[in-house]
Each structure stands twice: as C-alpha cells, then as structure tokens.
Amino acid sequence: MKSFSIKLFLVPRRASSLPSTATSFTSQCRPTSHLFDEIPHLDHDPCRFNALLSYHVRAGEPAFALQLFQQMRSLGVPLDSYSFPPVLSACSTSQASGRQVHALMLKFGCISSPITATSLLDMYSSNSPINDVLSVFDEMLEKDTVAWNALLSSLITHGLAADAFAAFRSMVSSRVYFNGFTLCSLLKACVALRALNKGRQIHAWVIVTAYDSLVMATALVALYSSVGQVEAAMEVFNGLESPKDLAIFNALANACVKNGRFNDVFELLVKVKPLDERMLTSAITACSESFNLAYGKQTHCIILRYGLQLDTILCNALINMYSKCGDLHSAHLVFTRIEKKNVASWTSIIDSYGSHGRGNEALTLFQRMEEEEVSCSVLPNAVTFLSVLSACSHSGMVNEAKECFFLMKDKYAIDPGPEHYACLIDLLGRAGKVEEAWDLFCSLYESRNGLTSSVCVAMLNACTVGMDFAKGDEVAKHLLKLGTPNSSNYVQVSNFYGAFGRWLGVEELRTGFSRRGLKKQFGTSHVAV
C-alpha cells in the first residue's frame, strides 16, 4: 500500500485529471499513508468511491481499482451504474474477475443501462472468446451507437473484419446513427481485409460527414499504407491542418517502411522529438530492409540514450536488423539482454542462426525455448517452426527437420501450412529424397491447404535435382495452371525443362511469358558504403 501514495506524488500530470472528490481525498494522504486507513473518511459515499475507482483505472492502476472495489464490497458501499464501468475496465486482463463483476451487475440490477452493458461487452472483448461478446450484445435491451461501435471494435479485435462490415449493415438497417468512431473501426477493418475500394468509400464519408480528426487521419494513413498507396497516405498526412502527434508520425513511418521508402523514414526520425518505441522500431526495420548496418547502429545508440533497451518488440527488431546485416554476434547479444522474451524474440534469434547456416545452434536455441516454456509460458508458433525448418534446410539437416515437422503437429497441435510443406519438400529434394518429397506433395492434395505455387516450386526443384522428368512435368503443368502472375514461376518451369534438354518447351514458355507482359526480376546484392 505504501507505493500507492508515492505513485500519486510522483505523477503530478495525472493528478490534474483527478476528479474533485478524489483530489480532496488524496490531498489528505500523507506520502506514506495507507489507502484503506483513509477509507472511513469517505463516509461510504458511493460517489466518492466511484470517482476514486475511475481515477485508478485512468491512471493505469487496475490492481488498485480492484482492491478498492473489494473494499467497497466489504464495507457494504452500495454499488450503482457508475461503479461498474471502471471496475469492468480494470478486469480487462482477468476473465474470472470480470465474470464475478458481471454476476454483481445482475444482482444490483445494473445490467439494463446501455453504458454498463457496453462496458461489460468491452470487458469480454478484451479477455474472452467472441461468443461471450455476442451474448452480451444480443441481451442488451438498448443498442445505441456506442454499443454497436463496441461490437464492431470487438469483431475486428477477434480477427473478424468481414463480420464487422456485416454488423455495420445491420446497424444501419436498425436505423442507428453511425459516428466518427464507427468510421474509424471500419477503416481498421479495411486494413485487415486490404480493402482499398471500401476504404476509399469510407474516406469519402469522413469528408462528407466532417468526422475528420487526428485519429481518423491516422487510420486513413494506416489504410493507404496497408494497400501500398504510400502517396495517398502522405497526402492525408500533409493535408492535416491541426498539429500532428506521435501516432500519426509513426503511422506514416510505418507506411514508408512497408513501401520501401527507407530514406523517408530516416528523415522523419530527425523531425520527431521525442521519439518513442514505435518510431524507433520503424527506423530499425528500415535499416533491416535496406541492410544499412551503419544507420542501424546509430539508431541503436538512440535507443540506448532514450533508455528503451528493455522494450521487447524493439529488441526483436534489433535482432532482425543485426542478423540481416550480417552481425550475428550483436543479434545474439541483444537477445541475451531481453528481460521478457516473447515468441517473436525466440523466433528471431532461431532464424538468425538458421539463415547464417548455423543449424545446430538454431536447434539448440529451439530446445532451450522448449525447456524454458514451462517457466516462461512462451510457446512456439507456426512462424517459429518455419524458422526451425528453414534452419535445418540451410544446414541440410533432414532428420531433424522431419522430427520438427511431426513435433509441430503432435506436441503443439499446429497444422503445418503450405509454407512448412514447401520448406520440407525443398530440403528433401536437395538431399536427393524425391520419393519422400513426392509423398508429402501428394498428401497436400488431400489436405484443405491445397497446393500453392511455393509448394509446387519446391517440388519442381526436387524433381530437377533428382532428374525425375515424369513427376516434374506433372508439377510444372499444375504450377502453370495456378495462373499466379509471378515471373519466377515461369523461370523455374523453364529451368526444369532446360535441365532435361527440352528446349522446345523452354521456347514456348518464354513466348508465353512475354505475351503476358511478365518481366524477369533480377537478383540484387547490397553493399553498404
């Protein structure tokens, strides 16, 4: 309890947002006083307690809010519709506490107000499956704009962007007005679906309805960025008359990274002060993508100067940057210093060793991850397994790759995707095990994943290495039937026929290639000067 008072005294900025009743209460506290020693002075007044609950939630102290709520219960303070929104917000990470509060809402008859019901929906949205959210929404007596907005937001959070659009249509047909929050959520759904046309329509609504704001502009920058329209993103950014905040600068920096405008990111980095984790993550990613170790090291120095070296996501980006720029030693050093390693940290370092041809070390790291899984509860995911498989592939470790493939299915219940199959088929092919690769390839016919072009390309290479024309010919025809407008597919098929001296086939392919307007992409090398 001692830290409660100290925290308040150390953060004067937050004290300004303190409700007046709570201010008077906290001003009575001595720096070392105990919170609940003071509670009798609140006279069991629910208004004062509710104000204090809200204050703790806004100050980012949900644990204090929950303690206070428990104290209110034991003191017999009557709960009303103002008590529940803040306490539900404090339950966002605990489903069990949230359900208890839900029960109390029913007991105190505070479920019918749209405000408390929306808070309840929001709580389930942050810690429960979507069905719980939908149940709350269905049972709401009055579904106003805010309730619908909360539902849309929840659907998007649960990865159901297409359903968010369906919900929006129901909202409109229920004659509920939409507002700027609604449009903002729809823009986020467009980002998830990469839906440029829908996004443009919403942009038009934003202009027509004059719901333009910094938040809306940021969502628009994210939209245009996600579909590769960086010029449109810049137009939104430059057209803003109001002062810009860090979020919109970060959104634009991210747009530049995703669209290969690396120098623009470095220019933004100079303009923005102070920098935060997100802006620096974009800068580090720009260094990775442009293989610019010198800028990467300078940005790392800025990170140290800002004292942000403990941020896990930023460190993951640093591991990736050092690895891509060839400095595996620094990548490892960053990894060892991460206090809270997450699945991306482990995946990044495994991939670093794997892509540098250090398959054994990559596998050792994966085993360490599995050992630490019990204490740190960090589980490998599909990307981790792809990194392990890729590490085995780069080092020709066939048996280890096969073990990993089955471990993924049997122990972790992760369905291998086409990319996992492609990696394993590629490895088997290069090891001359065409029959084994073929069995895997055929098993994909039966699975729902289907045969993607990357799987076909891997199998085609296996047939080229193993000089198996019959199988390769079948795969080549399937690959061309997929109709993926990818010049490298044509090149692979052409090389396959060339390897067997079937030059007529090669000629035909090259003609078809030019007719479709495809151009061969040349390989590039990078030299930092």
Next chain:
DNA sequence: TTAGGGTTAG
C-alpha cells in the same frame, strides 16, 4: 461506455 501508430519466414 466505443476509435488511430511497432516485432518474427520465404
């Protein structure tokens, strides 16, 4: 009570 910006493969 509802809305915006970051990391991991090939």
